Amino acid sequence: MIAHRTEGSTSSRKLRFVALGTVLALAAAACGSNRGTSSTTTSKTPSSGGGATAPVVDTSGCPTANDTTGVSGDTITIGTSLPESGLYAAFTAILKGEKSYFSYMNAQGGIEVPAGSGKKYKINLIAKDDAYDAAKTVTNVNSLINDSKVFALFNTVGTKNNLAIRDTSDTQCVPDLLIASGAVQWGNPKFPWMLGSELVPYPLEMQTFVDYLLKNKPNATIAVLKANDDFGQSYADTLQALVKGTNLKIVQTQGYDPEGSDVKAQVTSLAATKADAFVIGGTLLACPNALNAMGDAGWKPIVYMSGTCVSKVLLGIAGKNAQGVLSVTSLLDPADPVNASNPAMQLYKAQVKKYAPDADTSDGIVAYGWTTAALFAKILSLSPKLDRGSVMNTAHTVSGVTGVGLQLAGSTWSTSASDRFIGETFQLINYDATAGHSNPVGPITDDNGKTAKLSPAVLLNS
Amino acid sequence: MSLFLTQLMNGIGNGAVYASLALALVLIFRTTGILNFAQGEMALYSTYLFWYFTDRGLPVVVAILAAMALSFIGGALVERVVIRPVEHSSPLVLVIVTIGLFLALNSIVQVQFGSDIKTNLPRAYPKHTWRPGNVQISADTLVLVGMLAVVCVLLYLLFQRTKIGLAMRAVASSSESARLSGVPVGQMLMFGWGLAAALGALAGVLVIPQIGLQASSMQSILVFSFAAAALGGFDSPVGAVVGGLIVGVAEALTTQYVHALNGIVLIVPFGLILGVLMVRPQGLFGRRTVERV
Secondary structure, eight states, rough: OSSSSHHHHHHHHHHHHHHHHHHHHHHHHTTSSSSOOOOOOOOOOTTTTOOOOOOSOOGSSSTTTOOOEETTEEEEEEEEEEEESTTTGGGGGHHHHHHHHHHHHHHHHHSSSTTTSEEEEEEEEEEEEEETTTHHHHHHHHHHHHHHHHEEESSOOOOOHHHHHHHHHHHOOOEEEEEEEGGGGGGOOOOOEEEOOOOHHHHHHHHHHHHHHHOOOOOOOEEEEESSHHHHHHHHHHHHHHHHHHEEEEEEEEEEEEOOOOOHHHHHHHHTTTTTTEEOOOOOHHHHHHHHHHTTTTOOOEEEEEEGGOOOOHHHHHHHTTTOEEEESSSSOOOOOOTOOHHHHHHHHHHHHHTTTSSSSTTTHHHHHHHHHHHHHHHHHHHOOHHHHOOOOOHHTTSBBBTTTTTTTOBBBBOTTTTTTTTEEEEEEETTTTTTEEEEEEOOEEEOOOOHHSSOOOHHTT | HHHHHHHHHHHHHHHHHHHHHHHHHHHHHHHHHHOTTTTHHHHHHHEEEEEEEEHTTTOOHHHHHHHHHHHHHHHHHHHIIGGGGGTTTOHHHHHHHHHHHHHHHHHHHHHHHHSOBOOOOOOOOOHHHHHHOOOOHHHHHHHHHHHHHHHHHHHHHHHHHHHHHHHHHHHOOOOOHHHHHHHHHHHHHHHHHHHHHHHHHHHHHHHHHHHOOTTTTTTTHHEEEHHHHHHHOOOOHHHHHHHHHHHHHHHHHHHHHHHTTTTTTTTTHHHHHHHHHHHHHHOSSSOOOBBOO
């Protein structure tokens, strides 16, 4: 390199400029993983009294009474925001399942609301991409509510993303239904316009694993890997609360940046503790990457992995390192040949093949989308009237729902004013890497009504 | 001690990836004075090409070479078609153009190849972990470090021992003088971009099968590579390599030993850049520009 440059001063300035640009870009990247902001609200707290029949949402403070926005002729327009691009783009599989179900129902003439009335409605689902960025979720949801005039938000993905839109949903009285996250904040009584989906609430996942350990290894040491966001924190916080008073001990917790999926250094550190148990509170690629790093380290703990990772596609990446991994599901495993003759499974596979030919029907994430759409249709059909308040109240007071989509045989889904969680009956499963599907461990767990009790109050009301 | 060495190896493995991409950044910065924010996405596109070829049944090595060759052509075309028209604009315009390229490529791969995670990426070598004295050394780390070493030697030979390398150095030091001496500056710039793209492609096809191929696979890697290049000096290939290794090792050791920074280890390259830029704005190995008054 020659030190004397004719354009010396320009290029020096340029260098400084680009260096500044780099720092700014890095700052932007680092700040991308913003956490859900905590917020307060004063309006429309749930009516007191509770009970199965008392309405959970009070529409008296809403902009419009008996709001039927989004219902036009025989079409109900609903909206969803989810990552269709970026690190979490694999969740697009959810949309494929949802769209297949609604297309199937629309081809049948639509959903009867209320059941028995003879009046059928078709569903028009508008999906917007937020790349799992909560700021984009807010923009999307504002546009869905104000421009597209959707009736309700449906299965919007992500903990921090839904936390970011809850004020909007609450002040505008737009149902944020069947949220694709098992966080317990959806049970916060201050925000009655939200309800989680049939995903197993994260505290129940932790409770199930703690029970398993107490039975099989009561003095176990536990190492925890968590995504460094509200989602991962849900696992870490509830686990910490649950091991209190037992002989179980958390020896180390490592967080990873949810904007990436490289967890090798974290797992190397956890493996060095030689803990008896390993909890993976992460999602998507972080799950198989953690299992592979664990295998590389020659560490053989009892592994519990987030229910959001139950997918043949994801666990396939980990190969034999995924052998015996425990998790929970509230759905039938579409990869398990045992379910192949089940009529619900046959319907699911045939319709997804028809309406989303590029989707992998054995992927549990597609099955989740299908089932959540079916649950939405079920709630609509149970609603006595088709307005936002009635549908929201119906969603909060379903009882003994069975046979929806790929719901596990023998499980029932219920909610009430005092129990705001659906996915409380579920199955503990372990993964068989050779066969490429999960097997049930023991009977179905029925924890109906337990989520709120098991959750740290500070998390529930945050 | 074995834990320290294992984390050191983890860090060196990641560091080799950061270094490779940082080298590509430096190649482009030296010849055109542009910070190529699209470098990671160019490598991503190359890796999707690699996946496409292997998915169609091409042997792994052939697929790697084909992806690198196409990337070389693609990189050269990007320089000619996208960069050349704005070459003499303000740095701000150039930054915006490369960021635009970044966003465009990221969207193109999703439209062209689908947004699902590609799981069937083959490796060019068998997966294995050695454990001498409880220290884990994976084949991944060895291959990445080996690749980096070979690339460094080849680049050195290219720049110091060939005519084309001499011409590129001439363009880098003063494109005006080079043009007056009959060096085809335009072609050299295209060659530089092509080379950087091929280098990024090689890094991509070796590292992405370890972490999974999806549209954002390269983004966090790019952040660390920028950190590496800023640390080492944007005009210094040696700096890029050393910077990459420092950033990789710092990241791994922070994860292991600084629990207070749990989950926010990004702060480490950040802090390093800030510290270095404050003391030595040109980076550890960068040349200071001297001005004659």
